[in-house]
Amino acid sequence: MYVIGELINGMYSNIALALKEKNKAIIQKCALDQIASGADALDISCGPASKQPLVDLSWLINTIQEVTDKPLCLDSGKPQVIAEGLKVCKNKTIINSTTADLDKLDAIVPLAKQYNSKLIGITISVKGIPQNKDQRLELAATIISHCTENGFPIEDLYLDPIVLPVNIAQAQMKDILATIQDFKLLADPGPKTVLGLSNVSQGTNLRSLINRTFLTMAVANGLDSAILDPTDKELMDALITAELILNKNIYCDSYLEAYRKK
Amino acid sequence: MDPQLVVDKWPGTIFTVAIGAKSNEGGSRNEEIKIGGQNCLPLMFKEGVIAHPPQIAFEILDIPGVDLSEELVKVYGAALKDPLSWAQKCVQEFGAKLISVKMQGSHPDFGNRSPLESAKFIELLLKKVNAPLIITGSGDDANDSLVIPACSEAAKGERCLIGSAVQDSYKTLVASVLADGHSLIAESPIDINIAKQLNILISDMGLGLERIVINPTIGALGYGLEYAYSIMERARIAALAGDKTLACPFICFVGQEAWKTKEAKVNPEQGIIWETITATSLIQAGADLLVMQHPRAVSKVSQFMEQLFKK
Numbered sequence: 001m002y003v004i005g006e007l008i009n010g011m012y013s014n015i016a017l018a019l020k021e022k023n024k025a026i027i028q029k030c031a032l033d034q035i036a037s038g039a040d041a042l043d044i045s046c047g048p049a050s051k052q053p054l055v056d057l058s059w060l061i062n063t064i065q066e067v068t069d070k071p072l073c074l075d076s077g078k079p080q081v082i083a084e085g086l087k088v089c090k091n092k093t094i095i096n097s098t099t100a101d102l103d104k105l106d107a108i109v110p111l112a113k114q115y116n117s118k119l120i121g122i123t124i125s126v127k128g129i130p131q132n133k134d135q136r137l138e139l140a141a142t143i144i145s146h147c148t149e150n151g152f153p154i155e156d157l158y159l160d161p162i163v164l165p166v167n168i169a170q171a172q173m174k175d176i177l178a179t180i181q182d183f184k185l186l187a188d189p190g191p192k193t194v195l196g197l198s199n200v201s202q203g204t205n206l207r208s209l210i211n212r213t214f215l216t217m218a219v220a221n222g223l224d225s226a227i228l229d230p231t232d233k234e235l236m237d238a239l240i241t242a243e244l245i246l247n248k249n250i251y252c253d254s255y256l257e258a259y260r261k262k
Numbered sequence: 263m264d265p266q267l268v269v270d271k272w273p274g275t276i277f278t279v280a281i282g283a284k285s286n287e288g289g290s291r292n293e294e295i296k297i298g299g300q301n302c303l304p305l306m307f308k309e310g311v312i313a314h315p316p317q318i319a320f321e322i323l324d325i326p327g328v329d330l331s332e333e334l335v336k337v338y339g340a341a342l343k344d345p346l347s348w349a350q351k352c353v354q355e356f357g358a359k360l361i362s363v364k365m366q367g368s369h370p371d372f373g374n375r376s377p378l379e380s381a382k383f384i385e386l387l388l389k390k391v392n393a394p395l396i397i398t399g400s401g402d403d404a405n406d407s408l409v410i411p412a413c414s415e416a417a418k419g420e421r422c423l424i425g426s427a428v429q430d431s432y433k434t435l436v437a438s439v440l441a442d443g444h445s446l447i448a449e450s451p452i453d454i455n456i457a458k459q460l461n462i463l464i465s466d467m468g469l470g471l472e473r474i475v476i477n478p479t480i481g482a483l484g485y486g487l488e489y490a491y492s493i494m495e496r497a498r499i500a501a502l503a504g505d506k507t508l509a510c511p512f513i514c515f516v517g518q519e520a521w522k523t524k525e526a527k528v529n530p531e532q533g534i535i536w537e538t539i540t541a542t543s544l545i546q547a548g549a550d551l552l553v554m555q556h557p558r559a560v561s562k563v564s565q566f567m568e569q570l571f572k573k
Binding site: 252254257258 | 454455456458459462463465496497500505506507508
C-alpha cells in the first residue's frame with residue numbers, strides 16, 4: 001500500500017498557524033513524523049483559508065524538501081497553484097487532483113506529463129458528486145480516455161472514487177468499495193486506485209475505528225494507495241495486518257515491526 | 263515474430279556478506295570472500311546483477327573424523343586423524359577457498375571438549391590454514407553456548423562466519439559475534455516465518471542484517487530437498503520484492519545431509535552424485551554458500567557453476 005500522509009494541510013490549525021508565522025520547524029516535524037510512521041509520500045495543501053495559495057504552497061514545498069526527498073502530493077483544486085508548485089519541486093510529485101471536467105483535464109494532464117508526475121483523478125464533475133457505481137465508472141472512463149488520448153501513462157493515474165461520510169451516504173459505501181475493483185477493468189494496464197480516507201468518518205464519533213475498518217475493506221477490494229493519517233498507529237497496524245492476510249508480506253511473529261523495518 | 267523474453271526487474275537487493283579479514287583489515291586470512299549482493303533470482307543474468315557467484319566451503323571437524331561415511335574416510339586418508347592436516351589437505355590438495363569447521367569435539371558424545379581447548383584448536387587452525395573460516399557448533403545447545411563464544415573470541419578480527427543462532431538461543435551468540443567482528447548464521451527449521459522472526463530478533467540486538475546468513479535447513483535429494491527449495495525460493499522472492507528482513511544470503515550444509523542418506527552409504531559413486539545433485543539444485547533455489555564434504559562432488563559442482571556463469 002502506498003501511504004500518502006495527510007497531515008500537512010492548512011485545514012489543521014497547527015499547520016494554518018505555521019503557515020501564517022512561516023514556522024518551518026512545525027512543518028518539518030510534521031513531515032518527518034509522518035515518514036517515521038510509514039508515509040511513502042506527503043500530501044501538501046495550504047487549505048481553503050489561505051489567502052495567497054501560490055506563495056503558501058511553494059513555501060510549504062521548499063520547507064519540506066529541506067528535510068526529505070519523499071514524493072510530494074500537491075493538493076489543490078486550482079491548476080495555477082499546482083503549476084506554481086511543480087516549478088519548485090525537486091522531489092517526485094503526485095498531482096492531487098483533476099476532476100472529470102474537460103477544462104480541468106486540459107489544464108492538469110499536460111502538467112502531469114511535462115513534470116513526469118503521477119496524477120490523481122477524482123470521479124467528480126461540475127454536475128456534482130456521483131450517486132452510484134455507474135456514474136463513478138462513467139467519470140473514470142472520461143478521465144482515462146483523456147489521459148490515453150494525450151499520452152499520459154495510465155499506470156501513473158490514481159483514480160479516487162470519492163468517499164463520502166458514512167453518516168451521510170451510508171447506502172453508497174458498498175458501491176464505493178466495488179468501484180475500486182471495477183476501476184481496474186477500465187484499461188490494460190489498469191489505473192491505480194486511491195482514497196482520501198478520513199472523509200469516511202467525517203462528523204462521526206468513532207473516527208479512527210471507522211477509518212481503519214473502511215481501509216481494511218478497501219484494501220481487500222484491491223486499493224493501491226490512500227491519503228490518511230499515518231501517525232494513527234492502530235490504523236497503520238490494521239493496514240499492515242490486512243496486507244498480511246492478503247499474502248502481500250510473509251508472516252512472522254513480529255510482522256508489524258518487520259513491515260516498519262522496510 | 264521472434265519470441266520475446268519476459269524480463270522482471272526487482273526493487274530489492276540481497277545483502278553482501280564478507281567472510282575473512284586480510285592483514286590490512288586486522289585479520290590474517292589470504293582472501294576476503296563475498297557472498298550475496300544480487301538483485302535478481304538465481305541465474306537470471308538478464309534480469310539483474312549477480313555480484314558474486316555461489317561459493318563452496320569444505321567441511322571438517324575439530325577432532326579426528328568420526329561418523330563419516332567410508333568413502334570420505336578413504337578420500338581423506340591419514341589426514342582425517344589430525345584435523346589440522348585435514349584442513350590443510352582441503353586447501354592444498356583440493357583447492358578449498360573456505361573451511362567450515364564443526365566443533366564436534368565439544369559434544370558430550372564425542373569427548374566433551376572444554377571451551378578453552380576448543381578455542382585453542384581454533385587458534386591452531388588459524389595458524390595452519392589461511393583460508394576464511396566458518397565455525398559451527400556440535401548441536402549440543404548447552405555446550406555450544408559456551409564453546410562457540412570461546413571460539414569466536416579466539417578468532418577475533420578474522421571476520422569468520424559463526425553459527426548457529428536459533429530462535430530459542432541466539433542472544434549469547436549475537437553478543438559474541440558483535441564483540442568479535444564476525445558474521446552470524448541464523449538457523450531455522452525449514453520455516454520461513456521463523457527465519458524472518460529470527461532475523462528481526464537478531465537485528466534488534468544491533469547486529470545488522472548485512473552480517474546475517476540464513477541457514478534455511480535443507481534436506482538432501484529425496485529427503486526433503488523440495489521443501490527447502492520452496493522455502494528458499496519464497497524467501498528470495500519476498501526479499502527481492504523489498505522485504506529486507508529476508509534479504510540475507512543462504513548457507514546450505516549439503517555434505518552432512520547428502521552423506522547421511524542410505525543411497526550414499528550403499529554406493530560411494532552414488533554418494534558423490536547425491537551430494538552434487540543436492541548442491542546444484544540448491545544453487546538454483548538461491549544458495550550462496552554450500553558447505554560440502556567430498557572433493558569430487560565439489561569439483562563437479564564447481565565445473566557446473568563455471569558453465570553456468572560463463573560470460
